[in-house]
Amino acid sequence: MRSNCCFVNGRVVNVFSGEILKQEVRVSGERISYVGPPTDTHDGNAVYIDVKGAYIVPGFFDAHAHADLFYNPFSYADAVLARGTTALFNDGHDLANAVGVDQFLNIIRQLEKINLSFYTGVPAAAPPYPGVEGNELWSEADIEQAFELENVLALSEITPYLRLIHGDSRLIRRLDLAMQRGKRVEGHTTGANVEKLNTLARMGVTSCHESLTTEDVLNRLRLGYHVMLRHGSIRRELPRLAEAVQQVQRFDTSRMMLVSDGIFPDHLTSWGNMDWVIGEAVENGIDPIRAIQMATINPARYFRLDHQIGAIAPGRLAHIVVVERLKTPTPRLVMAKGKIVAESGELKIPPSRPPTDCLGMGDRPFRITNLEAGTFEIRCQASDQPIPVIRIVNQTVTDIEAHPIPASGGIYRPQGDIVSAVLISRDGKKTGKGFVKGFCDGLGAIASTIAHETHGLLVLGQSPSDMARAAHRVLEMGGGISLVHNGDVRAEVAFPMGGICSLKPVPELAREIRHLHGFLRELGCTLEYPLWTLGFLSFTSVLKARITYEGVYDIKAGQIIFS
Helix, strand or coil, X not given: CCCCEEEEEEEEECCCCCCEEEEEEEEECCEEEEEECCCCCCCCCCEXXXXXXXEEEECEEEEEECCCCECCHHHHHHHHHCCCEEEEEECCHHHHHHHCHXXXXXXXXXXXXXXXXXXXXXXXXXXXXXXXXCCCCCCHHHHHHHCCCCCEEEEEEECCHHHHHCCCHHHHHHHHHHHHCCCEEEECCCCCCHHHHHHHXXXXXXXXCXXXXXXXXXXXXXXXXXXXXXXXXXXXXXXHHHHHHHHHCCCCCCCEEEECCCCCHHHHHHHCCHHHHHHHHHHCCCCHHHHHHCCCHHHHHHCCCCCCCCCCCCCCECCEEEECCCCCCCEEEEEECXXXXXXXXXXXXXXCCCCHHHCECCCCCCCCCCCCHHHHCCECCCCCCCEEEEEECCCCCEEEEEEXXXXXXXXXXXXXXXXXXXXXXXXXXXXXXXXXXXXXXCCCEEEECCCCCCCCEEEEECCHHHXXXXXXXXXXXXXXXXXXXXXXXXXXXXXXXXXXXCCCCHHHHHHHHHHHHHHHHHHCCCCCCHXXXXXXXXXXXXXXXXXXXXXXXXXXXXXXXXX
C-alpha cells in the first residue's frame, strides 16, 4: 500500500550539486513531491519517517546486470531491492536466447509490474557466430518488435565486435535500427585498440564495461563512450580502474558508471549488490558522493531516464535509500516507487514470483533423444598423435595446447585433468566434441544447460556412462546442472525457466550452488567459480578456444580445429 509520507531529520545527498543538505523529502504516491527545508505544514494524512540524521540517497541503479543466469529476474529483483538497488539494466541476451522471442517479451512485460524499475536489452548477435553456433535466434523484425516495449532500452552487449570491424552488413543494420529508434548499443570491446574503438563508435556502439586498465577507460572516454567500471563476481576491476576516475574528476565523470556485470547468488548473499560496489569504489579512493553519482544519476542519464529516476528530486519516482554511512552504504530502509520495500536488509513486501505463463522453455524446448554412453564417446582420429585441447587459464579465458589422449577400442579415454566435452544443440541435430584441460581431475560427469550464449546441453567428464546419466537428469529437471560420480548423482541445481534460471529464492539457490561447488572441490577442482567457467566454455567471444556445435573453435583463427 502506497501512501503520502515525509522523511524528516535526514541529510539528503544531492547528486546534481554534490552537496549534502539537511532537508525533508515528501513523497506522494509513487513520486517525490518536495525536497527542501522543513516546512511548518503538517499533513495529517502523511506518514512521517524520522531518519535521525541518516543519509537519504537515491536508489542505486546497476547499469549492467545479469539477472537471468542462475537466478530468475523476479527473485533477483527481490534480493537486490533489499540491498538498495531500485533500478537495473539487465543485459538480457541469456534469457532472450534461452526462451526465444515471444516468451522473452512476455517476461519483460511482466517485469514492468514489479517494484524495482527493470530495464533490458535484446540481442543483436544471437548467436555471436552463426557459422559454428547454429541459426540466428532473433531476426531484425523480432528486434523491432522488442523496441516497442518501454523498458527495452538497448541492444545487448555486442560480444562478436570483430564482425562489425570486418563490416558484417547484417549486424550493422541492427545497430542502425537501434540508433533510428533512439536505443543504446551496449559494447563488449575487450582488447580493442584505438583504431577499432573509433570504428565501433562510428557504427553506433555507445558504452563498454570491459575496460581492464586505466588506459582502457581513458581511451574509451576520450572517444565519447559511456564507460562502465565493472566490479562483481566475474571480474573485480576497481583496484585498477579507480585511478581513471581520479584523473578526470576535476573535469567531468558524468560518463562513468559503476556496474556489477553480474554477482553470483552465493556472493550476493554475502557481499551485497550495488551497495557493496559503491563501498568498494570508496575503498579504492573514489569520493563517496562521486561513487553514488556513478551508481545513480550517471546511469539514469546514460539511458535517458534522469527525468524519472537517479536523484532525490521532485517528479522522480520515489526510489529512496536511507543509509548510516556513505562509505559503506548498506541500506537501513529502502523505498521503491513510493513503497517501503525493505528494512535492515529484509524484504517487507511479498516475494515476486514468475507468473506460470513465464515458465518453461518458450519456443526453444530441448528435443534431445537417444542419449546413451556412446553419445559421449569421442572416436580416436589418429593414434598417439597430439590433438588440440582447450586449456582453462582462469575463470573466463582459455588457451590451446596439444596433448596425446590415451585411446582403446578406437575411443579416446582422457585421464588426469583432461576431460571430454560434448555440446548438443537443443533440437538434437548438432553435436560438437572436444577435450578440456584443467576443470577437475577424474571427473565422472557434469552436465549443464547453461552454455553461454546459445544454452544447449553441455557435458564434461571422463566416464561416458556418467555423462549420459548426468545429461538425462538435467533434461528430467527441465534444465539445470547435474554432477554424477561413479554412477550416482552427487549434486544438482534445477533451472526450469529457460534451462538457465532457478525458481528458488536467492538464499536457497546460493546454498545449492555452494553444495555443488563443495563436492567439486572434494574431487580436487581448484577453479575460483567452477560453474561460471563451465558455462563459459562455449562462449565464443573470449579468447582463445571454445566448444561449439561444430567442435573446438579457435577464436583468433576463426576456424574449427577439432571435431
